[in-house]
Amino acid sequence: MGVRVFLVCAAVAVMAVASAGARPVATPGVSSDEIHIGSSVPLSGEAAIAGNVARGIDAYFKYVNDKGGVLGRKLKYTYLDDGYDPGRAVNNTIRLIQQEQVFAVFSSLGTNNNLAVRKLLNDAKVPQLYVSSGATTFGRDYKKYPWTIGYIPPYSEEGEIYGRYVVKNIKTAKVAVLYQNDDYGRDLVAGLKRGLGAKAKSIVASVGYDPTSSDVQPQVTQLKASKANVLMVFAFGKFSLQAFNAVSRLGWKPQIFVNDVSSASSLMAIVPQKAANGSISIVFGKDPASPQWAKDKGIKLFQSILRKYGNGTNSRDLKDGYFTAGMATAYTLVNTLKKAGKNPTRQSVMNAATHLTERGNPFVLPGIVIRTTPASRYPITQVRLQRWSKGAWRTFGKLVSAKPG
Amino acid sequence: MRARLWPELSAFAAVAVVVALLPRFVSDFRARELAIVGMYFIALLGLSILTGFNGQISLGHGAFMAIGGYTTAILSVDGFFGHQLRDLWTIPIAGLVAGIAGLVVGIPALRLSGLYLALITFGIAVSFPQLPKEFDHFFGGTTGKILDLAKPPFGLGTTTNNWIYYLTWGIALVLLVAAWLLVRGKTGRAFKAIRDSEVAAVSAGISLPRYKTLAFGISAFYAGVAGSLYAIANAYVNPDVFPIILSVYLVVGLAVGGLDSLFGMIAGAALIYFLQNHADTVARWINHLPALSLDPKQPGIPSVVFGIVLIVVMVLLPTGAGGLVRKLFGLLTSRLYTRS
Numbered sequence: 001m002g003v004r005v006f007l008v009c010a011a012v013a014v015m016a017v018a019s020a021g022a023r024p025v026a027t028p029g030v031s032s033d034e035i036h037i038g039s040s041v042p043l044s045g046e047a048a049i050a051g052n053v054a055r056g057i058d059a060y061f062k063y064v065n066d067k068g069g070v071l072g073r074k075l076k077y078t079y080l081d082d083g084y085d086p087g088r089a090v091n092n093t094i095r096l097i098q099q100e101q102v103f104a105v106f107s108s109l110g111t112n113n114n115l116a117v118r119k120l121l122n123d124a125k126v127p128q129l130y131v132s133s134g135a136t137t138f139g140r141d142y143k144k145y146p147w148t149i150g151y152i153p154p155y156s157e158e159g160e161i162y163g164r165y166v167v168k169n170i171k172t173a174k175v176a177v178l179y180q181n182d183d184y185g186r187d188l189v190a191g192l193k194r195g196l197g198a199k200a201k202s203i204v205a206s207v208g209y210d211p212t213s214s215d216v217q218p219q220v221t222q223l224k225a226s227k228a229n230v231l232m233v234f235a236f237g238k239f240s241l242q243a244f245n246a247v248s249r250l251g252w253k254p255q256i257f258v259n260d261v262s263s264a265s266s267l268m269a270i271v272p273q274k275a276a277n278g279s280i281s282i283v284f285g286k287d288p289a290s291p292q293w294a295k296d297k298g299i300k301l302f303q304s305i306l307r308k309y310g311n312g313t314n315s316r317d318l319k320d321g322y323f324t325a326g327m328a329t330a331y332t333l334v335n336t337l338k339k340a341g342k343n344p345t346r347q348s349v350m351n352a353a354t355h356l357t358e359r360g361n362p363f364v365l366p367g368i369v370i371r372t373t374p375a376s377r378y379p380i381t382q383v384r385l386q387r388w389s390k391g392a393w394r395t396f397g398k399l400v401s402a403k404p405g
Numbered sequence: 406m407r408a409r410l411w412p413e414l415s416a417f418a419a420v421a422v423v424v425a426l427l428p429r430f431v432s433d434f435r436a437r438e439l440a441i442v443g444m445y446f447i448a449l450l451g452l453s454i455l456t457g458f459n460g461q462i463s464l465g466h467g468a469f470m471a472i473g474g475y476t477t478a479i480l481s482v483d484g485f486f487g488h489q490l491r492d493l494w495t496i497p498i499a500g501l502v503a504g505i506a507g508l509v510v511g512i513p514a515l516r517l518s519g520l521y522l523a524l525i526t527f528g529i530a531v532s533f534p535q536l537p538k539e540f541d542h543f544f545g546g547t548t549g550k551i552l553d554l555a556k557p558p559f560g561l562g563t564t565t566n567n568w569i570y571y572l573t574w575g576i577a578l579v580l581l582v583a584a585w586l587l588v589r590g591k592t593g594r595a596f597k598a599i600r601d602s603e604v605a606a607v608s609a610g611i612s613l614p615r616y617k618t619l620a621f622g623i624s625a626f627y628a629g630v631a632g633s634l635y636a637i638a639n640a641y642v643n644p645d646v647f648p649i650i651l652s653v654y655l656v657v658g659l660a661v662g663g664l665d666s667l668f669g670m671i672a673g674a675a676l677i678y679f680l681q682n683h684a685d686t687v688a689r690w691i692n693h694l695p696a697l698s699l700d701p702k703q704p705g706i707p708s709v710v711f712g713i714v715l716i717v718v719m720v721l722l723p724t725g726a727g728g729l730v731r732k733l734f735g736l737l738t739s740r741l742y743t744r745s
Contacts, residue, residue, distance in 0.1 A: 087646030
């Protein structure tokens with residue numbers, strides 16, 4: 001009896017405390033001295049290397065905090081591991097908005113991972129800012145998902161740039177395409193066809209692979225049999241490595257185009273250089289591994305920040321483009337938050353994110369202007385082409401547009 | 406007989422009271438986490454019936470969870486002949502579909518046992534995730550199916566997470582009682598007889614095909630219900646939501662819980678949830694030990710922690726949580742007997 005009375009009393013007490021504590025908060029995740037931002041990224045599993053994006057963001061936020069924060073508020077950053085598994089990304093995102101009470105979800109990584117949480121974030125009216133995926137839907141479908149905005153150039157436009165380049169520069173092109181069979185790979189293929197235009201028939205073979213398969217060597221062998229002289233590698237992470245290895249092993253010598261998200265120097269440096277040399281890709285961020293930027297102010301800033309604030313980073317990380325990519329997004333987020341005003345709300349930050357004109361981001365190529373409007377939600381729409389030679393990427397040509405429509 | 410009943414009845418009453426009161430003491434998000442523990446608990450109950458009581462090994466229960474999850478997702482997103490079902494009503498259907506799949510798998514299981522059965526079921530775990538990719542129009546491919554977030558029905562003024570919590574644990578308690586009645590009754594005795602010696606069981610007139618497939622079917626039904634709840638809680642399914650490793654985790658939970666201890670499965674379920682989602686917290690605890698420093702955010706650290714904790718738990722508790730409780734009860738009762 002005594003226990004039951006005690007339990008009832010305890011329950012009543014807890015409920016009383018809870019209801020007293022539940023004063024209406026103006027904006028979750030914003031206090032008088034702090035703004036709380038969250039991400040879900042792969043820190044384990046096959047795509048763990050890309051999780052360095054979040055570690056780059058973390059270092060940059062600490063640097064900003066040391067300089068006084070954003071309009072007097074410090075940035076608090078919570079990033080959780082999803083192992084590149086959309087199911088865990090859902091769990092993490094719910095944890096971020098319900099448990100951690102973040103102000104906004106920012107730069108979560110992966111096409112499927114972001115698709116999986118888009119509906120619930122929009123239902124909860126939580127900003128899904130600067131998604132780390134170039135799937136066109138994140139910029140295009142803003143009418144249905146007003147709380148979502150992308151960041152990197154849309155994959156479809158990237159494909160189109162490669163298509164246009166082939167038409168202009170390679171006569172009698174016969175194109176083979178290796179693509180990941182999801183929205184990411186299919187967007188690239190659709191863009192490529194648009195870019196080839198009347199010459200779309202020059203695609204002689206096109207083979208998809210499943211993102212959870214083990215090896216793409218069979219697909220590459222199949223593509224080689226088509227006698228193509230151009231190969232599009234629209235493959236992520238290890239699949240891109242395997243593709244280069246297979247090309248080299250088969251003694252095939254096509255002109256290779258490799259899509260931006262798997263063109264990191266750290267990856268390119270470890271594939272057979274026989275196959276890698278002369279490969280073409282697009283680029284929008286400064287590559288810390290390229291001698292081209294060795295004396296660049298932005299890269300120097302990047303390295304000094306990472307040395308000071310990059311918890312547990314080593315000298316190899318100083319040349320890892322994923323860290324730079326993270327800092328580039330973080331730089332844009334800080335500007336967005338400043339623009340959202342002294343007392344940012346979720347609405348005001350979405351407003352700011354869709355009215356950007358950011359010049360001089362130190363971590364992206366000179367001349368790139370990050371620009372958005374409510375009806376054009378693709379922050380980065382300018383890129384340059386780059387070619388791999390002597391163990392490094394070198395840009396060539398002028399800035400080209402990757403703006404949809 | 407009555408003497409052996411009271412510990413289990415009082416344990417059940419204790420669990421029920423804790424389950425009913427817990428959400429008042431924890432945050433809304435914790436309620437959600439506890440609900441997911443409840444889902445693993447349901448799946449582990451099924452696995453315990455199959456492995457702990459019937460002696461058949463399954464490394465493929467993640468696939469039955471996937472069948473349940475996909476059944477719920479498809480029925481509530483695409484509907485049945487254009488008529489979308491409320492998530493709540495898809496749960497029993499998901500259980501039945503998975504249960505039928507379990508019966509079908511149970512048939513080859515008749516001819517195989519031990520390692521070979523483990524391999525067959527593992528084959529199912531490996532191949533099932535390929536189905537949604539192959540038939541992506543029906544299953545949604547790797548992009549998956551996005552459900553509406555669950556809302557409390559009948560105008561109940563509670564949060565989504567509390568609703569999912571009570572729904573899950575309500576079902577879990579019912580299924581716990583059902584499992585308990587099953588293993589205590591005639592069927593359960595037949596299961597255990599087969600586990601202990603197939604030859605002896607057959608000579609006692611027990612039909613092997615009947616009971617072995619039945620165990621598979623019941624076990625898969627439990628997994629299907631768990632998968633269905635999992636889909637509702639996450640409002641999302643794709644092949645990666647039910648990865649191959651999930652089947653392995655379930656076996657881990659079974660071992661930690663203690664094969665044939667129904668209550669022990671709660672511990673197993675809690676451990677697999679905790680290690681999957683809070684390995685970074687454990688890494689932070691480990692940092693308090695002298696001469697150790699782990700960066701919980703460093704790639705790979707959560708997996709390493711998962712492995713270490715698992716090894717430590719299995720070394721300390723070779724018979725699982727159930728074995729530990731039984732040992733404690735053994736001490737208690739033997740002392741009672743000696744006193745009287």
